[in-house]
Amino acid sequence: MPDVNMPKLSDTMEEGKILRWLKKPGERVAIGDILAEVETDKANMELEAYDEGVLSEVRVKEGESAPVGAVIAVLAGADDVKPAARLASRPEPAPAPARAEPRPESGREPWRPTVVRRPEAAAEPEGGEAIKASPRARRIAREHEIDLRSLRGTGPGGRIVEKDVEGAIAAGGAAPKKEAETVSAPEAPPRGERRMELSRVRRTTAKRMSESKREVPHFYASSDIRMDEAVRLKATLADLGGEFEGITFTHLVLKAVGIALTRVPEVNASYDGDAIVLHDTVHVGIATAVETGLIVPVVHDCDRQPLGALVRQARALVERARAGRFESGDLIGGTFTLSNLGMYPVSTFAAVINPPQAAILAVGAIRDVPVVEGSHVVPGRLMTVTLSCDHRIIDGVIAGRFLAELSGLLTRPLALVV
Amino acid sequence: MPEPRVITFREALREAMAEEMERDPSIFLMGEEVGHYQGAYKVSEGLLARFGEKRVIDTPIAETGFAGVGIGAAMVGLRPIIEFMTWNFSLTAYDQLVNNAAKLRYMANGQFTLPIVFRGPGGAAHALAAQHSQALESLYAHVPGLKVVMPATPADAKGLLKAAIRDDDPVVFIESEVMYALKGEVPAGEHLVPLGVADVKRRGRDVTIVTWAKMLHTSLKAAEELAQAGIEAEVVDLRTIRPLDTEAIFASVRRTGRCLVVQEGWPFAGVASEIITLVVREAFDDLDAPPERVTSLDVPMPYATNLEALVLPSPDRVVAAVRRLLGREQSPARPAAAGGAR
Numbered sequence: 001m002p003d004v005n006m007p008k009l010s011d012t013m014e015e016g017k018i019l020r021w022l023k024k025p026g027e028r029v030a031i032g033d034i035l036a037e038v039e040t041d042k043a044n045m046e047l048e049a050y051d052e053g054v055l056s057e058v059r060v061k062e063g064e065s066a067p068v069g070a071v072i073a074v075l076a077g078a079d080d081v082k083p084a085a086r087l088a089s090r091p092e093p094a095p096a097p098a099r100a101e102p103r104p105e106s107g108r109e110p111w112r113p114t115v116v117r118r119p120e121a122a123a124e125p126e127g128g129e130a131i132k133a134s135p136r137a138r139r140i141a142r143e144h145e146i147d148l149r150s151l152r153g154t155g156p157g158g159r160i161v162e163k164d165v166e167g168a169i170a171a172g173g174a175a176p177k178k179e180a181e182t183v184s185a186p187e188a189p190p191r192g193e194r195r196m197e198l199s200r201v202r203r204t205t206a207k208r209m210s211e212s213k214r215e216v217p218h219f220y221a222s223s224d225i226r227m228d229e230a231v232r233l234k235a236t237l238a239d240l241g242g243e244f245e246g247i248t249f250t251h252l253v254l255k256a257v258g259i260a261l262t263r264v265p266e267v268n269a270s271y272d273g274d275a276i277v278l279h280d281t282v283h284v285g286i287a288t289a290v291e292t293g294l295i296v297p298v299v300h301d302c303d304r305q306p307l308g309a310l311v312r313q314a315r316a317l318v319e320r321a322r323a324g325r326f327e328s329g330d331l332i333g334g335t336f337t338l339s340n341l342g343m344y345p346v347s348t349f350a351a352v353i354n355p356p357q358a359a360i361l362a363v364g365a366i367r368d369v370p371v372v373e374g375s376h377v378v379p380g381r382l383m384t385v386t387l388s389c390d391h392r393i394i395d396g397v398i399a400g401r402f403l404a405e406l407s408g409l410l411t412r413p414l415a416l417v418v
Numbered sequence: 419m420p421e422p423r424v425i426t427f428r429e430a431l432r433e434a435m436a437e438e439m440e441r442d443p444s445i446f447l448m449g450e451e452v453g454h455y456q457g458a459y460k461v462s463e464g465l466l467a468r469f470g471e472k473r474v475i476d477t478p479i480a481e482t483g484f485a486g487v488g489i490g491a492a493m494v495g496l497r498p499i500i501e502f503m504t505w506n507f508s509l510t511a512y513d514q515l516v517n518n519a520a521k522l523r524y525m526a527n528g529q530f531t532l533p534i535v536f537r538g539p540g541g542a543a544h545a546l547a548a549q550h551s552q553a554l555e556s557l558y559a560h561v562p563g564l565k566v567v568m569p570a571t572p573a574d575a576k577g578l579l580k581a582a583i584r585d586d587d588p589v590v591f592i593e594s595e596v597m598y599a600l601k602g603e604v605p606a607g608e609h610l611v612p613l614g615v616a617d618v619k620r621r622g623r624d625v626t627i628v629t630w631a632k633m634l635h636t637s638l639k640a641a642e643e644l645a646q647a648g649i650e651a652e653v654v655d656l657r658t659i660r661p662l663d664t665e666a667i668f669a670s671v672r673r674t675g676r677c678l679v680v681q682e683g684w685p686f687a688g689v690a691s692e693i694i695t696l697v698v699r700e701a702f703d704d705l706d707a708p709p710e711r712v713t714s715l716d717v718p719m720p721y722a723t724n725l726e727a728l729v730l731p732s733p734d735r736v737v738a739a740v741r742r743l744l745g746r747e748q749s750p751a752r753p754a755a756a757g758g759a760r
Binding site for chain 1: 675702703704705706707742745
């Protein structure tokens with residue numbers, strides 16, 4: 001039963017952290033196999049097996065540290081693995097004496113420096129990149145999720161160049177990239193940085209938001225809206241169930257916005273260079289966070305559809321959005337956008353207009369606040385909304401009228417259901 | 419569409435000046451031997467007879483003086499063409515170019531423009547030794563306020579010189595003694611090549627060679643040789659050093675992933691260094707190898723012709739550099755020719 005000890009990988013190393021076990025208990029291990037990745041005070045290293053057998057026991061879990069010399073795993077000869085040993089991955093951490101003692105019965109040296117090799121033979125100063133690859137090869141490998149370590153470099157000095165990566169792609173792809181971090185920055189210092197390629201959605205968002213802020217002169221108007229009755233109405237409707245099942249404040253605001261937009265049609269508009277385009281239809285997009293970024297599914301005819309139908313449509317839309325399965329029309333035709341951060345402790349924020357629309361409404365959380373009613377201070381529930389407007393076609397007065405309508409509809413929300 | 423004819427680089431320059439002088443009476447040519455001697459290199463041949471002594475003016479051997487006169491004339495509304503017999507001689511007038519031509523528009527808050535062209539041959543010719551063989555474009559390109567133009571073909575010579583004469587800023591226009599007899603198709607009549615626009619003179623997918631002026635021909639020869647070995651070099655002729663057509667450079671390097679800059683001048687702090695800096699910064703993720711440059715060796719030019727040939731960039735050195743970029747070195751059959759200024 002050979003022991004695997006925490007190796008001493010540098011003169012100053014006192015302990016090492018297991019980043020990852022590449023072999024699991026029960027797995028057969030050949031000499032030279034990589035057992036684990038170890039983080040030291042200087043670098044991340046790979047731990048090679050010195051003996052062969054079956055990994056019978058892992059004594060130091062991933063993410064845990066052990067002093068140099070401590071037994072971190074046990075190899076069993078292939079024959080003496082008992083079924084129970086396959087499960088014997090005892091999670092208890094290695095004994096942590098200040099100085100590791102060799103186990104007396106083993107008679108072995110506590111550690112063998114020779115069991116360790118750097119991830120790449122190319123010896124570079126500590127903290128440097130272990131893999132020698134051109135920036136172009138790295139980029140293409142990144143794009144195709146190819147593990148550079150699986151490639152042989154044919155460039156000058158063994159550098160991995162484009163040709164090598166393209167060859168691997170043509171050959172059906174080399175080993176897929178494992179943990180991105182262990183490949184591209186195996187020796188990343190604790191305060192490094194990670195580079196995440198922009199998703200297509202994120203790229204589009206970046207482009208459109210820059211355009212908007214660059215070209216559209218924004219101004220902002222906020223309003224505190226009493227939501228006491230809306231809160232009650234929502235609870236009542238939720239109790240009612242049926243088509244109101246799963247109703248949220250977003251839905252109430254959506255309906256209120258739909259009606260307010262028909263009353264102040266200047267807000268339901270687009271800027272078209274030499275004309276203001278007023279839209280007869282009221283299609284409201286809901287800014288929705290998905291894994292790949294931000295998308296804006298559109299709820300159609302918010303003015304005409306009854307609240308129950310809106311709830312159903314909006315819920316189905318957001319579900320499809322999160323699943324990434326859109327139907328045609330889900331993402332187009334929006335005339336106004338709603339961005340709700342009310343589920344977070346966000347009291348107020350200002351959103352960036354989604355061009356060519358003229359305005360976007362940012363909705364904050366409903367807060368319990370003291371409210372003055374006549375000569376009394378009473379507990380009230382306030383929600384702050386902020387309208388961002390394209391000042392080329394909307395003036396402050398129009399924003400004010402829209403917010404007045406919206407505030408009225410939400411303060412006395414019965415109009416939303418009748 | 420003007421009809422192309424085959425004429426020399428020298429004739430193309432002359433045609434550019436004559437056409438512009440016909441078009442605009444405020445243009446005049448001034449310099450040593452430009453008139454009665456018909457030009458030290460015969461570029462201005464016939465212009466004195468055609469335009470008279472008020473517009474084709476011989477000067478004493480006094481570059482500081484006539485460069486300054488030109489700058490003053492440009493300030494008051496004329497459009498001078500100042501010929502330096504060679505750019506080596508411009509060094510006595512360096513102060514005029516750097517401190518007056520390049521600065522006056524800026525320091526006068528735009529009240530003056532400086533529509534002046536300084537032109538003449540630069541670089542090495544044959545056995546002219548250390549003081550008369552210098553490629554000085556890096557010196558002038560270093561200075562904000564100066565445009566630096568370097569044509570490599572007769573057609574570009576005509577088009578660029580006409581554009582330079584019409585430009586409202588001082589233009590350093592560097593020709594080459596060894597290219598004056600170069601022949602090529604040149605459109606007759608109105609033919610303008612805008613400043614600041616590079617031209618891909620040869621398409622290729624494996625490596626980008628960025629170059630200009632005389633080195634274009636060195637690079638094209640190297641590209642021919644490389645093609646025999648199945649290596650397709652793209653050769654980008656900058657035509658204008660400043661303003662630099664960075665987009666053309668980046669676009670090509672993004673395609674090929676490899677960049678070599680070939681310049682006649684010395685390596686230290688030269689135009690090649692600037693281009694490589696920009697490429698590394700802007701096209702880093704597209705680079706498949708560290709950019710290279712081929713330049714003159716970092717020494718004063720020897721007088722001996724055999725040594726001169728070793729100092730100047732040669733097609734052999736360009737080929738060797740491309741092979742290094744591609745990781746396809748050949749064992750150096752001729753070490754002297756393969757060894758390069760790095």
